[in-house]
Amino acid sequence: MKLTIIGGAGVRTLGFVRKLIEQHALLPIRVLHIQDISQTRLATIGSMIAETARRGNAPFEVELTTDVAEAVRGAAFVYFAIREGGDAGRVIDERVPLCYGILGQETIGPGGFAMALRTIPVLLRYARIIEREAPDAWVVNFTNPASMITEALHRHSGIRAIGICDAPSSLKLDIARYLKAAPDDIAIRYFGLNHLGWIDAIRLDGRERLDDLIDRYEAFVAASPHMACFSPERIRALRLIPNEYLYYYYSPEEATRHILGGTRTRGQQIEALNRQLIDRLQEELGKGRMDAAFEAFAAVMKERQISYMQLESGQAASAAAPDGISAARPDSAAAGGSNERPDLSTGSGANNGWNRASGESNVEAGPGMEAAIYENEGYAGLALAVITAIHGDRPTELIVNVPNRGTLAGxxxxxxxEVACLVDRGGPRPLPLGPVPEPAMRLIRQVKHYERLTVQAAATGCYETALAALASHPLVPSDDLAERMLNDYIREHGDSLAYFTERGS
Structure with missing residues (x-):
């Protein structure tokens, strides 16, 4: 069996490969094909992937290529983890709205809009290649913005695609830790869209515990510091536990103020870290010091995790950078998977929209539980949980991104x-969810309207549709600002958005 990773020279692939080696008994991959458009990164990260496979006595071959058709030919599973435009593209996505005092974040608001417009046409081209070279393959999409990417693949291609994000799983594990419970003893009900989800019920030992957590939210934050972006007062008013990305919807002015108060955006932080990392890896590998390369890699990944959401939430100041954020328009010279939450996790086991956390990966699993273990290992574990459930026909309940099919009314x-699904050889099937709180549904409907228009614009190249999409986003205050930002994006991204023509040009 062949597994292909498109965009596989990203920094997160090493963790994926380690997990694939550990779980090979359940997922007998014979060929792991790594594709990336960057020959430099492919050679650098590829050599470390090959060494990881050698040290782990991997029972599969590792192949590297820049050619998509070669990579996917005959694959049973294809994993999308690309960043179209690279880190420089992310910097533009975030800086353009900040120039107008609007939130700049890579998946939320205008930043996510621009990322979708750059990325969807590329992945639709890849989808055509998969239709030809691997028509029976399942595609697991980790490329952001995951909801819109997965929707584009469903609406405008014939491939079988499932979107994944590890944020819901990570939130479940946070709750299990706080409750001092074995992860598989708690169950949660999660619903929403990607980066727009909530928990509205928690069960432990037959008791509802949501109110306990909300009423003692300060103690929960002490165990899960990144959730300090929500004040206890807000959580008690909501009576829900939101995905951390809801911070950008509930407090956009605060997040924008914190970002503008730093010396660089998160995208600039990551661009600098990745550039330094690749340079360091090339230096160490050029001297034959593989162990030193692995140590440098681990140090940078730890720094990324520690700094996650620190700037945006005001919990820490940004590190110094040579170029700050200006309130002026960006000048025309402004220049890998994108979720950055630490690899924390929980597992599966849902009924009627409930999802139950799994045990740690070294716990002996009973019959039928093997795939559930994977979700306890962050995005890599979740991806492999999906793949194993399909390949082995092991019914497994996982929170993934799938067509609604009546799950959320309206x-x-x-x-x-993004809801709990039963995944097996037939793919994912959403579990019945029932009514959800209306305040959450109002925001879901508004954001989904924006997402539909954005997907349509990316698939057709229609400027008017793109403008209508951006103007409809709840974080964009006016049609005038939407048009100015769209025109800036078209100019700044150049070839990536050349299929649009700026109005008036």
Whole structure:
């Protein structure tokens, strides 16, 4: 069996490969094909992947290529983890709205909009290649913005695609830690869209515990510091536990103020870290010091995790950078998977929209539980949980991004939602969810309307549709600002958005 990673020279692939080696008994991959458009990164990260496979006595071959058709030919599973435009593209995505005092974040608001417009046409081209070279393959999408990417693949291609994000799983593990419970003893009900989800019920030992956590939210934050972006007062008013990305919707002015108060955006932080990392890896590998390369890699990944959401939430100041954020328009010279949450996790086991956390990966699993273990290992574990459930026909309950099919009332059947599903050889099937709180549904409907328009714009190249999409986003205050930002993006991204023509040009 062949597994292909598109965009595989990113920094997160090493963790994926380690997990694949550990779980090979359940997922007998014979060929792991790594594709990336950057020959430099492919050679650098590829050599470390090959060494990881050698040290782990991997029972599969590792092949490297820049050619998508070669990579996917005959694959049973294809994993999308690309960043179209690279880190420089992310910097533009975030800086353009900040020039107008609007939130700049890579998946939320205008930043996510620009990322979708750059990325969807590329992945639709890849989808055509998969249709030809691997028509029976399952595609697991980790490329952001995951909801819109997965929706584009469903609406505008014939491939079988499932979107994944490890944020819901990580939130479940945070709750299990706080409750001092074995992860598989708690169950949560999670619903929403990617980066727009909530928990509205928690069960432990037959008791509802959501109110306990909300009423003692300060103690929960002490165990999960990144959740300090929400004040206890807000959580008690909501009576829900939101995905951390809801911070950008609930407190956009605060997040923007914190970002503008730093000396660089998160995208600039990551661009600098990745550039330094690749340079260091090339230096160490050029001297034959593989162990030193692995140590440098681990240090940078730790720094990324520690600094996650620190700037945006005001919990820490940004590190110094040579170029700060200006309130002026960006000048025309402004220049890998994108979720950055630490690899924390929980597992599976859902009924009627509930998802139950799994045990740690070294716990002996009973019959039928093997795939559930994977979700306890962050994004790599979740991806492998999906793949193993399908390949081995092991029914497993996982929170993934799939067509709605009536799960959330008021949305179209083909709208991509993030909910608990039963995954087996037939793919994912959403579990019945029932009514959800109306305040959450109002925001879901508004954001989904924006997502539908953005997908349509990316698939057709229609400027007017793109403008309508951006103007409809709840974080964009006016049509005038939407048009100015769209025109800036078209100019700044050059070839990536050349399929649009700026109005008036």
């Amino acid at each position: 949305l179209e059947d083909d709208d991509i939602v």
